[in-house]
Amino acid sequence: DQQVKQNSPSLSVQEGRISILNCDYTNSMFDYFLWYKKYPAEGPTFLISISSIKDKNEDGRFTVFLNKSAKHLSLHIVPSQPGDSAVYFCAANAGGTSYGKLTFGQGTILTVHP
Amino acid sequence: EAGVTQSPTHLIKTRGQQATLRCSPISGHTSVYWYQQALGLGLQFLLWYDEGEERNRGNFPPRFSGRQFPNYSSELNVNALELEDSALYLCASSPRRGQYFGPGTRLTVT
Numbered sequence: 098d099q100q101v102k103q104n105s106p107s108l109s110v111q112e113g114r115i116s117i118l119n120c121d122y123t124n125s126m127f128d129y130f131l132w133y134k135k136y137p138a139e140g141p142t143f144l145i146s147i148s149s150i151k152d153k154n155e156d157g158r159f160t161v162f163l164n165k166s167a168k169h170l171s172l173h174i175v176p177s178q179p180g181d182s183a184v185y186f187c188a189a190n191a192g193g194t195s196y197g198k199l200t201f202g203q204g205t206i207l208t209v210h211p
Numbered sequence: 212e213a214g215v216t217q218s219p220t221h222l223i224k225t226r227g228q229q230a231t232l233r234c235s236p237i238s239g240h241t242s243v244y245w246y247q248q249a250l251g252l253g254l255q256f257l258l259w260y261d262e263g264e265e266r267n268r269g270n271f272p273p274r275f276s277g278r279q280f281p282n283y284s285s286e287l288n289v290n291a292l293e294l295e296d297s298a299l300y301l302c303a304s305s306p307r308r309g310q311y312f313g314p315g316t317r318l319t320v321t
Contacts (some may be wrong), residue, residue, distance in 0.1 A: 129308050140215070140301050140312035141254070186254065190308055197244055197259030197267045199310060204253060 100124045101189050103202035110209050116174040118205050120187035128190040131199065132161060132172045135184045144185075145172070177209045180189065213238065215313035217302050222291050223319045232287040232316045236304030243285040244310055245277060248272075249298040257300075260285055292320045 102121045110116045118132075128149040133141035147154040147161045154161050160173045174181055184206050187196070188199040216235045224230050236243050245257040256269040262278035274290040281305075289296055297320045303310035 131309060133312075138299075138315070138317070140217075140303075141316045143309055143311055144261040146309055188254075192308075196268065196308075197242060197261065198256045199244070199254075200256070201245075201246075 099203075101200050101202040103185075103205045105205050107206040107208070110177045110207065112179055112209055112211050113176045116172075116181065116207055116209065118159075118172040118174075118185050118187075118207065120170050120172075121165045121168060122170075122189050124189070124200075125168070126190060126191040127200075128192050130161070130163060130170050131188045131190070132159070133186045133188060133201075134181075134208040135186060141186060142188070146152060162174050166192060172208075177207075179209045179211050182207055182209050191209070207210075215302055215304050215311055217300075217313040217316050219316060220314070221317045221319070223321065226292055226294060226320055228317055230289045230296075232285070232289075232300050232302075232318070233284065234302030234304075234313060235284045236302075237311060240304035240306050240311075241283055242305050243279055243283065243304070244303040245285070245287050246301045246303065247271075247298045248301060248315075249295070254301065258287070272285050289318070294320050296307060296320050 131146040132144040135141040145159045163170045184204045186204045187202045242261040246254045259267040277287040279285045299315045301315045303312045
């Protein structure tokens with residue numbers, strides 16, 4: 098049972114344009130969401146997070162949107178840069194007895210073309 | 212500020228052997244998490260330690276175990292290694308809900 102899903106395995110975008118990465122979840126107990134960026138053979142790098150009490154959080158070129166009714170979140174990168182090319186994972190946390198556990202999606206490979 | 216560190220970078224073991232992986236959290240972080248990323252799969256939660264106690268465990272057999280030391284560093288032990296244990300093992304630490312990852316240990320079981 099995959100509770101966090103990233104349905105697009107890959108995304109290709111032109112430099113300077115917007116990249117939109119999507120993530121859906123099924124567990125209504127999730128109340129904290131994170132996005133990570135990962136290069137091959139490296140650990141994930143934390144990008145941005147959002148609590149379920151918000152519907153938007155912004156940090157520089159990165160904005161995360163949360164639609165709780167649709168159980169959907171998205172990461173917008175504007176403008177996209179070639180250095181953004183990596184695998185992007187969304188992750189969710191439920192709190193309570195699952196406080197320490199992040200549930201990850203399968204990842205989306207973003208390629209930004211110069 | 213130093214990030215999460217892990218050792219060794221690579222580890223090659225034979226089936227049936229034991230592997231020990233080490234992690235040092237970011238200074239001031241008391242929680243340490245372990246994840247497994249097998250080839251073609253996403254990150255799977257293994258273990259969470261906080262203040263020296265195991266707080267939560269993922270869906271892995273008992274031969275995956277670990278501990279956290281008084282200085283908050285942690286060890287992951289994998290006994291009776293199987294070929295499918297070959298994966299990137301990631302450690303993360305956090306002060307709260309966001310988790311910061313180390314570079315990982317690549318375990319290869321032959």
